[in-house]
Amino acid sequence: DGGITQSPKYLFRKEGQNVTLSCEQNLNHDAMYWYRQDPGQGLRLIYYSQIVNDFQKGDIAEGYSVSREKKESFPLTVTSAQKNPTAFYLCASGGLAGEGETQYFGPGTRLLVL
Amino acid sequence: AQSVTQLDSHVSVSEGTPVLLRCNYSSSYSPSLFWYVQHPNKGLQLLLKYTSAATLVKGINGFEAEFKKSETSFHLTKPSAHMSDAAEYFCVVSVGTGFQKLVFGTGTRLLVSP
Secondary structure (H helix, E strand, O other): OOOEEEEOOEEEEOOOOOEEEEEEEOOOOOEEEEEEEOOOOOEEEEEEEEEOOEEEEOOOOOOEEEOOOEOOEOOEEEOOOOOOOOEEEEEEEEOOOOOOOOEEEOOOEEEEEO | OOEEEEOOOEEEEEOOOOEEEOEEEEOOOOOEEEEEEEOOOOOEEEEEEEOOOOOEEEOHHHOEEEEEOOOOEEEEEEOOOOHHHOEEEEEEEEEOOOOOEEEEOOOEEEEEEO
16 A cells, blocks of 8 residues: 555654654655645645755754655654744655656644643 | 745635635746645645646546636636535645745635535
8 A cells, every 4th residue: 555654643742852753655756855834824845855865954944854764764853943843744755757746745743842 | 936825715615516716826937736635634635736738637526727827827626515625725836847846825724514
């Protein structure tokens, strides 16, 4: 069954704590993305990766870090430097073709601060 | 810079009546455009996409959208709303070649009453 999985569905963070969100895909896509969604706003790009062992900052990378050690996996760490982490986090993947290549989204992780 | 504007934050319809969700885009060249749907606490699902082929694009679940370059619009329509269509809808423009950056509108919440 192909697709993108994210875990956990809900995550609670204590102040000063780093937490890691998991994203795995079995679609054989080269590119993977992390987005943040806040109420009443569209999605904003945090980080993206076009190839293993390489990634770039998106529009709101401060307070976040990522790694891409395997093609299938693109975990996101929300660090203690992110002062407002409460949001819905969405992972996506897609091919590297030219314009119009579709991005496919996972089910999301909701991060809440205790 | 490329951007999208969703003209309505909320749209309310009765079941069985037509749906119109409006989107205007800004792009310095011929864009790729998408409509995604998001049900509560779920990931985004692709409804349809335009990539410079036919200007009338048919998607899943009876939705379609028409690309009108002269009006810089990409409105989403459905002839007859169903209760299951109640969700958040995002108009999205794709920018760049190779790396596929998506720019999201702020979303339109569709409410369907019996």
